[in-house]
Amino acid sequence: MPVALAWASLKRHGTRTLLAMLGVAVAAAMLLDMVMMSTGMRESFRNLLLSRGFQLRLAPKGTLPFDTDATMTNTSGIVRILRQNPDLTTISPVLGGTIHVLRGDSVITASALGLDPRIQGDYELLSGKDPLAPDEIAGNDEFMRATGARTGDTLAVASGYDPQTREYAGTRRLVLTGTIRFLYGASHQRGAAMRLATLQGMSGPDRSDASSLFMIRVRKGTDVEAAGRWIKERVFTVNVISTESALDQVDERLRYFRQLAVILGSVSLFVGFLLVTTLVTVSVNERIGEIAVMRAIGVSRAHVVQQIVLEGVAISLVGAFAGLLLGLVTGRYLNGILSSFPGLPEAIDFFLFQPKAAWTALGLLALSGIAAGVYPSFRASSLPIATTLRQEAIA
Amino acid sequence: MFNLIVILALLQHAIPRTIAIDERLAADAHLAVGDRVLLSAIPESRTADTVIISAIVKRGTDPAEVARSEYRIRLHLDHLQSLAGYGDRVDRFAVATRGDAATAKALAEINSSAFGFEAHRSKDIAVGTSKTFQVVSRFHKAIGVITIVASAIFLLCIMLLKVEERRRDVAALRLIGISRKTVMRAVVIEAALLALVGSALGVGVGWAGSQFINWYYRGVYRTPLAFSIVTPSIVTLAVALSLVLGIAAGILASLRLVRTPPLVLFGR
Numbered sequence: 001m002p003v004a005l006a007w008a009s010l011k012r013h014g015t016r017t018l019l020a021m022l023g024v025a026v027a028a029a030m031l032l033d034m035v036m037m038s039t040g041m042r043e044s045f046r047n048l049l050l051s052r053g054f055q056l057r058l059a060p061k062g063t064l065p066f067d068t069d070a071t072m073t074n075t076s077g078i079v080r081i082l083r084q085n086p087d088l089t090t091i092s093p094v095l096g097g098t099i100h101v102l103r104g105d106s107v108i109t110a111s112a113l114g115l116d117p118r119i120q121g122d123y124e125l126l127s128g129k130d131p132l133a134p135d136e137i138a139g140n141d142e143f144m145r146a147t148g149a150r151t152g153d154t155l156a157v158a159s160g161y162d163p164q165t166r167e168y169a170g171t172r173r174l175v176l177t178g179t180i181r182f183l184y185g186a187s188h189q190r191g192a193a194m195r196l197a198t199l200q201g202m203s204g205p206d207r208s209d210a211s212s213l214f215m216i217r218v219r220k221g222t223d224v225e226a227a228g229r230w231i232k233e234r235v236f237t238v239n240v241i242s243t244e245s246a247l248d249q250v251d252e253r254l255r256y257f258r259q260l261a262v263i264l265g266s267v268s269l270f271v272g273f274l275l276v277t278t279l280v281t282v283s284v285n286e287r288i289g290e291i292a293v294m295r296a297i298g299v300s301r302a303h304v305v306q307q308i309v310l311e312g313v314a315i316s317l318v319g320a321f322a323g324l325l326l327g328l329v330t331g332r333y334l335n336g337i338l339s340s341f342p343g344l345p346e347a348i349d350f351f352l353f354q355p356k357a358a359w360t361a362l363g364l365l366a367l368s369g370i371a372a373g374v375y376p377s378f379r380a381s382s383l384p385i386a387t388t389l390r391q392e393a394i395a
Numbered sequence: 396m397f398n399l400i401v402i403l404a405l406l407q408h409a410i411p412r413t414i415a416i417d418e419r420l421a422a423d424a425h426l427a428v429g430d431r432v433l434l435s436a437i438p439e440s441r442t443a444d445t446v447i448i449s450a451i452v453k454r455g456t457d458p459a460e461v462a463r464s465e466y467r468i469r470l471h472l473d474h475l476q477s478l479a480g481y482g483d484r485v486d487r488f489a490v491a492t493r494g495d496a497a498t499a500k501a502l503a504e505i506n507s508s509a510f511g512f513e514a515h516r517s518k519d520i521a522v523g524t525s526k527t528f529q530v531v532s533r534f535h536k537a538i539g540v541i542t543i544v545a546s547a548i549f550l551l552c553i554m555l556l557k558v559e560e561r562r563r564d565v566a567a568l569r570l571i572g573i574s575r576k577t578v579m580r581a582v583v584i585e586a587a588l589l590a591l592v593g594s595a596l597g598v599g600v601g602w603a604g605s606q607f608i609n610w611y612y613r614g615v616y617r618t619p620l621a622f623s624i625v626t627p628s629i630v631t632l633a634v635a636l637s638l639v640l641g642i643a644a645g646i647l648a649s650l651r652l653v654r655t656p657p658l659v660l661f662g663r
Contacts, residue, residue, distance in 0.1 A: 015651075016559070019552045026545040061438040062465065163512050164484075237438050255615070264538065268545075275549055282556045330541060337534045342526045 007314075013283070020279045021319040024365070027272035028323020032361040033331045033351060034265030038258050040352030045250050048347050049243050051183060052121030054092070055224045057246065058214035058231065058238040064249055065241070066096055066184075071210035072237055075196075078214065081234050087227050090217035092119045095199050095210060099192060100168065101147050102156040108146045110139070110190035112159070113182075114199025114211075121183070121215050123193055127151065128178020131194050137174040139192040140182055146190050149176050157192075159202040169204030187339070187346040214238070257338075257350065269364055272316065276372035280312045284376040289392035291380045296389060301381040308380055309373035316369025320362050327361070328353065412474050413449035419617050420466035421451045434468075436479045444478060446470075454618055490514075547640050554586050554644035558652050565652050566660035575653040582649035583642055590641025594634045601625060601633070 011017070058078075060070035072078065075093050082091045095114035100107045113122055117130035123138075128151040131138045137157060139147070149155055153176045160169025174194065182191050200208050218227045228240040241249070251258070284291070291304060331351035338350040414434065416426060426432065428448055435443035452469065476482060492498040498516060505514040558565075565578055605623040612622045652660070 013559070016552065016555055019548060019555065023545065023548040023552055026541065026548060030541055030545065256612075271545060271549060275552060278553065278556065282560065286560075330537075334534060334537055337530060337537055341530050 016279065017315065020275055020315050021322065023275045024272045024316055024319025025322035025326055027268040027275070028320040028361060028365055029327035029330050030268035030323075031265050031272070031364065032324055032327030032358060033334060034261040034268065035357040035361050036327075036331055036351040036353060037334075038261035038265070039354065039357060041254055041257065041348070041350050042247055042251065043354065044347070044349040044352045046243065046247055048183065048345060049246055051347075052215075053217055054090070054121045054215040055218045055243055056088075056214075056216040056228055056231070057241045058216065058235070059241060060212070061237055061239050063239060064246075065213045071095065071207060071212050072214075073210055074237075075200075075209050075211040078211075078235055078238070082214070082216070082231065085227065085230055087219045087222040087230075088216050089219050090119050090215075092116055092121060092215040093196055093211040094120070094122060094213040094215065095196055095203070095207065096212040097159055097199055097203050097207070098161070099199075099202070100158045100161060101149075102158060102171070103147065108190070110143050110146065110192055111185075112192045112194065112199055114194055114196040116196060117193065120193070123180040123182045123185075126179040126181055128176075131174075131177045133175075134195055134198050135172065135174055136177045137192050137194045137198075138178045138180045139176060140180055140185065140190070142188060142190040143192050144179060151176055151178055157202070159199065160204040160207070168202075170202035172198065172202055174198070183347060184345045186343050269368055272319070272365060273368040273372050276312050276315050276369055277375065279315065280308060280373055281376045281379075283311065284308060284380050288380075288383065288388055292383055292385050292388035292392065295383065295385045304381045305373075305377040308377035309370055312373030312376075313366060313369040316365045316372065317362075320365040323365075324358055324361065411445045411447045412471065414446045414474075415450035415452050415469040416448055417454050417467040418451055419454060420468070421448075422617075423466075427451075434470075434478065444474075543636065543640075546637075547644075550590070550637075550640050551644040551647065554589075554641070554648040555651075557585075557589075558582055558645075558648040562652070562660045566657040569653075569657040569660075578653055579646070579649045582652070583645040586641045586645025586648070587638060590637045590644075591634070593641075594637035597637070598625075598630050598633060 057065055058072070059065045059067070060072050063070050075095075079091055079093060082088050092115060097112050097114065098109060099112040100109050113120075115122060117132050117138075123140075125138070126141075128138065137155065139149070144150070147155065154173050155176060156171060157174045158168035158171040161167075162169070180193060182189075182193075185191050196211070200210065203210075216227075216231075218224050224242050225244075228242050231238070232240050294304065295301070331353070335349055335351040338344075339346075339348070411431065414432075420426065426448055428451060430448045431445055432448065433443035434446045450469075452467075454467065470478070472485070476484070490501065492501055502514050502516065505512075568578055569575070602625050605625045608623040609621055613619065
């Protein structure tokens with residue numbers, strides 16, 4: 001009976017109910033987006049960092065990977081030290097730099113990574129083959145488009161440009177071996193990869209043994225933090241960054257967005273709650289005579305409470321389901337905006353849909369629906385029956 | 396005379412150079428003016444320079460630096476060049492001109508000559524470096540639109556409820572001969588007043604929120620940057636939007652009411 005009565009009451013004021021559900025839907029959409037944003041960035045970044053199984057990264061002391069142009073000298077010496085630890089199974093030094101493809105009178109500039117293509121964790125091969133030989137290079141789609149080159153073409157590539165003398169530190173003829181996609185590359189960024197020694201050799205004497213980053217895989221079952229400490233004690237010129245510490249750093253930088261998510265999520269939930277409470281309270285006030293009659297003919301207090309709470313929950317749940325769909329659409333749109341952050345890896349999502357996020361939003365809204373019905377149901381169930389009936393009769 | 400110059404030169408060499416550090420570093424490392432510290436370009440270097448802290452400087456209000464936790468040290472140019480092994484190189488020159496025309500002329504002359512570097516207007520650089528904030532601004536606008544939609548629905552709902560609550564009053568007014576137009580006008584004026592008072596309260600809450608946000612984030616990021624500013628144009632926009640929404644909600648709600656016959660409103 002409470003379900004039927006609640007349904008009848010909602011149906012009686014169709015426009016009002018529909019508007020309330022719409023209001024809750026917008027609030028729910030916002031809530032879902034904010035729940036997705038508060039957890040999505042971290043999860044998305046974690047997935048990206050662990051996508052190739054490298055648990056440790058070494059960057060020049062005081063910096064994050066590729067945060068500055070700083071490099072680590074004595075790469076070969078650092079590799080020798082790291083190889084002393086059998087728990088460090090893969091050590092991949094990477095050098096970042098700028099290359100210039102010389103095509104007739106024009107010069108196309110792109111960023112480049114020098115690495116060991118056999119063990120690297122920076123790109124995935126889309127077509128062709130890895131640039132394994134010293135005179136080979138692979139580029140991403142943007143690089144291919146900008147240079148107009150195809151796999152198999154030979155390119156004149158220079159690096160180490162000195163603006164004072166307008167000369168390059170080194171120029172090589174490199175064969176394009178394939179198309180790649182950088183995992184950490186920003187969208188629309190032209191990029192190429194080649195062997196570490198090739199880029200070092202092209203970048204001038206200052207960078208002949210330099211690297212910007214070391215990516216390290218740790219043996220399964222080994223304590224990653226302990227391995228990090230082992231490195232820290234032996235190599236003083238580097239910052240040892242584990243996945244967890246990288247996530248903490250990202251959290252620190254993106255703290256604003258997490259806090260914004262919490263604030264806007266709370267406001268959305270409160271607005272939804274307020275809307276449902278107002279609606280149910282007004283609805284109860286309008287039906288005060290009916291409720292008194294129901295109580296007079298023997299309907300129990302519990303039934304009255306159930307009916308009113310059900311009204312609140314029904315509005316909240318229907319609005320929430322519509323809001324979840326709306327939230328996915330708005331989340332996608334908002335993600336599109338934030339993904340255009342300069343330098344942000346293409347693979348990072350600010351609004352990552354996880355079933356847990358949807359359940360959290362839905363659960364919070366259901367709870368707010370129940371809470372919204374508490375005050376009006378208490379008021380309805382505690383009505384003095386005779387007085388109310390008399391007042392209604394006079395009115 | 397020659398001996399005096401040599402002695403002065405040696406003395407000058409022996410006196411440590413001075414540096415300025417930012418307030419964040421001073422606070423974190425418990426450093427004060429007059430302290431001596433070792434400075435080197437390479438971590439744990441054995442050939443570090445001993446320098447004296449001569450000043451503690453406030454951090455700039457550059458939004459691009461706000462989330463960066465690194466410290467800033469200011470050195471004399473020649474000191475940094477020798478410390479970093481940079482020779483006689485610099486990263487950039489800042490040039491002051493005598494106005495827009497002089498800037499344009501200087502730009503054209505520098506860029507047409509073969510100096511090996513390029514000149515940019517400060518405002519062009521500002522546009523380039525503020526892309527992050529343009530993205531944040533777009534994001535805020537999108538959130539703002541969603542908030543406005545939610546507020547509009549909320550306002551409409553409240554107006555509808557308020558008007559519905561007055562069914563009997565309106566029915567009585569209609570039965571004693573008050574015209575539909577007058578009833579509608581009364582409802583719309585009420586809605587406008589409600590929106591106006593609500594938006595005035597909202598401006599107050601928004602201003603207080605803005606103060607809190609600035610206080611909180613200035614503390615978190617240790618910067619004098621203003622994170623939130625309530626400007627007259629923002630207040631005008633908020634109040635105007637609220638009024639328009641309120642009046643629209645009032646019209647919609649009152650239309651429903653005046654179209655219903657008075658006896659039906661009475662429940663007869």
